[in-house]
Amino acid sequence: MFCRACISFVLLLAGALIYATCRQEVLFLMPFNVEWLAKIKIEVDYANCGPITSWVIFCLPDALWYMALLVFQSALYDGKFAGRFIFGLSVMLPFILEVIQLCGIIPGTFDWFDILTYLLTLIIFLLCQEKHFFRFWC
Numbered sequence: 001m002f003c004r005a006c007i008s009f010v011l012l013l014a015g016a017l018i019y020a021t022c023r024q025e026v027l028f029l030m031p032f033n034v035e036w037l038a039k040i041k042i043e044v045d046y047a048n049c050g051p052i053t054s055w056v057i058f059c060l061p062d063a064l065w066y067m068a069l070l071v072f073q074s075a076l077y078d079g080k081f082a083g084r085f086i087f088g089l090s091v092m093l094p095f096i097l098e099v100i101q102l103c104g105i106i107p108g109t110f111d112w113f114d115i116l117t118y119l120l121t122l123i124i125f126l127l128c129q130e131k132h133f134f135r136f137w138c
């Protein structure tokens with residue numbers, strides 16, 4: 001449990017670092033010191049960045065956060081109904097959020113690349129579970 005929590009924390013931190021360096025306009029960074037953020041800001045020409053750079057800036061943080069959620073929830077999974085329900089909800093959460101963004105229920109921009117990134121993240125997570133990757137490290 002502790003090991004998976006640590007892995008989740010590192011994944012969350014990595015995703016937050018991308019936001020802190022490249023996308024400082026996001027809501028969760030507003031409470032932080034602007035001078036401190038200015039020191040770590042990386043200027044990116046969004047209009048001329050390539051597809052890989054764009055994916056790293058806009059999709060990778062979500063993938064890291066989604067993987068953190070899956071790893072953490074897998075540590076809490078106990079096989080009982082409540083555990084299965086919460087884990088299933090965790091698996092579906094980013095897809096649900098994208099759909100309700102598409103419907104205009106919550107603010108945000110629906111993006112097929114996000115959906116593909118979430119699917120790739122879920123596949124990687126499931127493969128790691130199947131290969132007992134987390135048991136090897138934890």
